[in-house]
Amino acid sequence: MKVQVRGKNGFEVTDAISEYAADKLSKLEKYFKEELDAYVVCKVYNDHHKVEVTIPTKYYTMRAEVSNEDMYGAIDLTIGKLESQIRKHKTKITRSLQRKKGVKDIFHDDLDIEKLQRELVSTPVKKKAIELVDMTVEEATTALEMLGHDFYIFLNEETQKVNVVYLRNDGQYGLIETK
Numbered sequence: 001m002k003v004q005v006r007g008k009n010g011f012e013v014t015d016a017i018s019e020y021a022a023d024k025l026s027k028l029e030k031y032f033k034e035e036l037d038a039y040v041v042c043k044v045y046n047d048h049h050k051v052e053v054t055i056p057t058k059y060y061t062m063r064a065e066v067s068n069e070d071m072y073g074a075i076d077l078t079i080g081k082l083e084s085q086i087r088k089h090k091t092k093i094t095r096s097l098q099r100k101k102g103v104k105d106i107f108h109d110d111l112d113i114e115k116l117q118r119e120l121v122s123t124p125v126k127k128k129a130i131e132l133v134d135m136t137v138e139e140a141t142t143a144l145e146m147l148g149h150d151f152y153i154f155l156n157e158e159t160q161k162v163n164v165v166y167l168r169n170d171g172q173y174g175l176i177e178t179k
Contacts, residue, residue: 001022001025001026001028001029001035001036001037001038001055002035002036002037002038003018003021003022003025003037003038003040004037004038004039004040005017005018005021005022005040005041005042006039006040006041006042007041007042007043007044008041008042008043009043009044009045010044011042011043011044011049013042017042017071017072017075020072020075021040021042021051021053021075024075024076024079025038025040025053025079027079027083028055028079028082028083028086031083031086031087036055036056036057037055037056038053038054038055039053039054039055039056040052040053040075041053041054042071042074044071047069048067048068048069049067049068049069049070049071049074050065050066050067050074051065051066051068051071051074051075051077051078052064052065052078053065053078053079053082055082062082062085062086064078064079064081064082064085065078066078066081130153132153132154132155132162133154133155134154134155134157135154135155135156135157136156136157136158137156137163137165137175139154139157140152140154140163140165141165141173144165144166144167144173150166150167151164151165151166151167152164152165152166156177159177161177161178161179162178163175163176163177163178164176
C-alpha cells in the first residue's frame with residue numbers, strides 16, 4: 001500500500017509518525033488483491049489530535065476519522081475503524097457491485113464470507129418514496145429547517161438535477177450535486 005501522510009493545522013509530520021501510519025496500514029493489505037493508495041491527514045488541536053484516512057478504490061472510497069489525545073492512539077483507532085468497515089462491507093460491496101467488471105476482484109477470496117454475511121445486518125428498515133420538488137437551494141434549506149431533518153432531497157431549479165442539502169456537524173449547510 002502506498003501511504004501518503006501530511007499534516008494540517010500546524011502539525012509537522014515526523015518520520016516516526018509516517019512510518020507508524022504506513023506500518024499500521026500495511027495490516028489492511030491482506031484484504032485486497034491490488035496495491036492501493038492511502039491518504040493520511042494528521043491534525044492537531046488544542047485538546048486533541050485527529051487522524052483522517054482515505055483509501056480510494058476504483059468503485060468506492062473507504063474513509064475513517066478519529067480524534068484522540070495522542071496521535072499514535074488516533075492512528076490505531078482509525079485503522080481499527082477501517083478494518084471493521086472493510087470486514088463488514090466486503091460481501092455487501094462485492095455482491096451489490098458485481099455487475100461492474102472487476103469489483104469482485106478487489107478483495108482476497110480467503111476471507112470467511114459466511115461469517116461476514118452473518119455479521120452483515122445493515123438492511124434497510126424503512127423505505128420511503130418522495131416526490132422531487134423543483135426549488136432553489138435556499139428554498140430547500142428552508143424546507144430542511146422547517147422539517148427538522150438533517151438532509152433534504154430536491155430537484156434544483158437552476159440545474160434541473162437532483163441535489164441534497166444537508167446539515168453538517170459544524171452547524172453549516174452542505175450541498176451534494178448529482179452529475
